[in-house]
Amino acid sequence: MRPLATSLTALTLALGLGNATANEQALRLKDLQRCGDLFSTEQLTFCLRSEGLGTDDLNVMLRGKAVDASREEDGRLRLTVKRDDHQSGPLWLEQGERRSNPIWLTLNGSHVIAAGPDDVAKNMDGLTTYVDLVSVIIEEDHDGLEESQRLADKYGAEVVGAIAPLNTYQLRLPVKDLTERDALVLRLGSETSVDAVVVEESGAEELLEEDSQPKPRNTEWVANRFLDAVDFYLHRLSAQKTAIKTHPVRIGIIERDVDFDSPEFAAYLGGCEPTKPQTCVYARDAESPADHGTSVTGILAARSAEPGDSGFLSALEPASSGFEVIVERNSDAGITANVAASVNLVEDGVRVLNWSWGIHRVGTLDVDGERIDSLVRSGVAMSGYEELLEEFFLWLRREHPDVVVVNSAGNGSARSGQDDYRLPSSFITDQLLVVGAHERDYSKDVPVEHPDYVTKRPSSNIDMRVDITASACTRAATLEAGTRGDVHCGTSYATPMVTGIIGAMLSINPALEPEQLRELLRRSALTIGRNSDFEAVEADDLTAPILPSERSYQLDNQDIGRSARLDMRKALELTAESLQHRR
Template identity: 70%
Template sequence: MPERASTLFTLGLGLLSALAAFPAAAEDPIRITQLKRCGDLFAEDSLSWCLSAKGLPSGGVQLYLNGERVAADTLQRDGKQLRLTLAPDAVRSGPLWLERNGQRSNPVWLSAGRSQVLAAKPDEVARNMDDLTTYVDLVSLIIEEDHEGLDKARQLAEKYGAKVVGAIPPLNTYQLRLPVKDLTERDAMVLRLGSEVGVDAVVIEESAAENDEQETGKTADQKRPQNREWAANRFLDAVDYYRERIPAGQRAGEKQPVRIGIIERAVDFDAPHFAEYLGPCDPQQQRTCLYARDADRPDNHGSSVAGILAAHASDARDQGFLSALDGTGPGFEVIVERNSDAGITANVAASVNLVEDGARILNWSWGIHRIGTVDVEGEPVDSLLRSGIAMSGYEELLEEFFLWLRREHPDVLVINSAGNGSAHSGRDDYRLPSSFITEQLLVVGGHERNDRKKVSVEHPDYVRKRKSSNVDMRVDITAAACTRAATLDPEQRGDVHCGTSYATPLVAGAVGAMLSVNPGLEPDQVRELLRRSAMTIGRDSDFEPAEADDLTAPILPSERGYRLDDRDVGRSARLDMRKALELTVESLKNSR
């Protein structure tokens, strides 16, 4: 062999050997990014869901629902999308995931509930006179109770040349696509529809609802440990008490896992905090399980809210509250669900499905202000604004939701963020949904550590009101407003994000743990225990404080053993997660 050819042959063998030393390129991870009802939403003989995913292999992929493989003939594939069609009697709500060669996707929650609304596409929205984005041809009709909703909606659709395209049947609410081209035509048709016999209200959608209940910007000190803020609510003390001080029979026994619904879009399962949920998870094995669509970024709103409940981390400062209880309680299911991107209408539709699927707690880290809302300083609020006509429709829809809860699901508790406008949370003309007065809605404000006061955690000056937190008597309790976002690097600590959005899941986690100990607690009893156990925040005050200082409803003598001279009386309430659990254990004795 000539010398040059021999050299090339030797180099070729070396290259092949080097390539053989490297494993084959791994397949891209499968991530489910969307799951929603599709096709004819009102079909009686079959139900269809459309699923979108990243990383779908070109070959076959298996779909699992409630742990059982779905028959291949129920699936249709179109590129990165799958369509699942099942007979109505074969559908049971539960986790759904994809598998390929032993690799699992993130689990999402498939609901058998019939509530589904459509979101407008980019070319189906316009800017209204208030310079807000609004849907042009999609509106929802709330039909009066004495009418059969679907029949009435179809009758009106035929009369106006519209089409029924979505529904929230338990609330007698139906979504119509109108034959209009612009807002002038829409508004004229909305006026005519609103005056029809049997129509209670027309809901106009103005963009998405949750962009976001977090403040813009970050705290100055990025090196602060996360539990520096959570210590103000005795986060780790509560974990220790639950795991070590509550007898095993009271923690688990024959109790069912507690199901919690979080109204958010998605969670980033590529972040180490959530990677464990890509494997098998059974809440019956005393575990916390998380079901959610996959997000593109680890610092998104949904990941931060869900992480406060369900993040996994070796450092206790970054551990989610419920996941820190793994192995001790009856188990928890955290369902992140948004229905569609159709704003508040979708939030309510998702909430209805989750309640019908057994959720005892709903975490609503969202809310809106009406145009013209002013803060405690008299300055206009400029975040999460909606027009007056949109607010009136939303108010009717939310009222129907809470009436339905009271009638059909009186044990469900909705935990809602007070908002970040430094405004009055209880003004029903200017803030939703926190202004509703119902035992089944608990409103959460935000606080932060007070660096200027070196005092014990019990002292009212240990924390101070978060300047942007909404206030007033309608706020039931406050919790730490700051958390760290997840990251893709397990060695990197995320940025600090703040807002009442992140105070809300701290309360939801505490309530979830309370219900795992005593499932018989009713919403008003939960509120009573949270208020009785609360630490305080703020100055000495009487029962008529200046509105700007009235962060929450003041602690009453009845919440302190009827002691008029108790130092807590008149102050605002601050979540004490450990004490709330202690009182819950005592409530078991009182219920016997």
């Protein structure tokens, strides 16, 4: 093993960087992946890709303590940690006065690998699909690793990844094209020990909606009483007869990365102390502040000189006891990687998962009878994903019943609850909250409480499976302080509004269960929609209609029958009241 300083010098020269250039560059962690023996349980090896390394001494910090690292031939950093000596936590680089962005390093073993550009092909539906990588879900009465290895030996495959808590293992098949793959998938699926085979269909991150209309981020958030909720948390919690003590909360965001060159995230460089009244963000560094992950995470944690333009959790300082926001996607292996990352995060103590993603089956029709042509997957892939997600939610209910997943309803103007055509929002479980999207109706001069203050966003998926709606639009971050980027709209950006308020609710009352969180959100909700939304046949239900039980059984309450719209302030008020019932 080469000395680290020598390795870094070689790396700098290999990248063509002189000392001055390297020292002037920002120090960033771009990627972290498991490598080496992926099935080792005692020693875990990680490979890191960074930018901006100079020739000065480098410290690799894990949970605030230096760990040994070396350079590989491809220029990456490599570190090996013993599970007994460390815990999962933030990892960052320090070189001189520079600090990199912190990345969450998990010591849990769920990890799947992504296919390279030469290992994918177009299937009959014209979708990008993995040729030689599939995952097998092993029946629960079998030892998953042992059985997957037996199957690998039988079919000449190799076990290359695992989501052990779900008894799911990734195989590299000895195939050259989709015809060979499909034949082998059929044979694997016929094995009595195999519950399902997951065929991955993934391309690059797909762009969601953008809106050219001038809608400032904080103007849209008024519809959910965003600043009213911040005011309540900062001032009213401590003004109670008995001041309410808050608690730290860990939140997981299933996204690729965040741009730490944006002024909104620059304060998160280096270490962060989550036990203090502050928000911490751990993520890989993105190439652009306009990327999806930066916008989603910004709704929770962006920092701004203007309180109304800050992310919700960062605006709650200093009354909070700290929030940790972990942005993690495991790898670029599509839905399978999303599930693997979610399993790791839950095992690392995350209470709330934000899933601003979802897929439709090929052939899904919107409410007008037109085919949806974005974020679609084949029937073969959908059946595998459905089984994998079912295993995840069964495991969640069995092992982590206090965890809640907040999922976007989707932007296909379709029905979110059709289990054959939409995942994962169609799952019926108390641990999954589904979020639709609304936008301001500027043609109506009505107070925020009025149902006509907002209108449903035309593209938002609908129906009884949607629990609540939130503001659809936000503005992207930029590289210049005080300026905002393009407007991004969709259920992806409504979802973190609900994730943020659930995080705040749990910081007030960590004993709340997923079913109770949903009840409080629905009881506190403002309304949207016509006088009665019970007629689903008219395709006008944006959410499940508010029921009499959600309005203290007041049958003449004007809210009954309408769809539910997030009221962040009222949700916090009801959460504070729930502490009295607990006593």
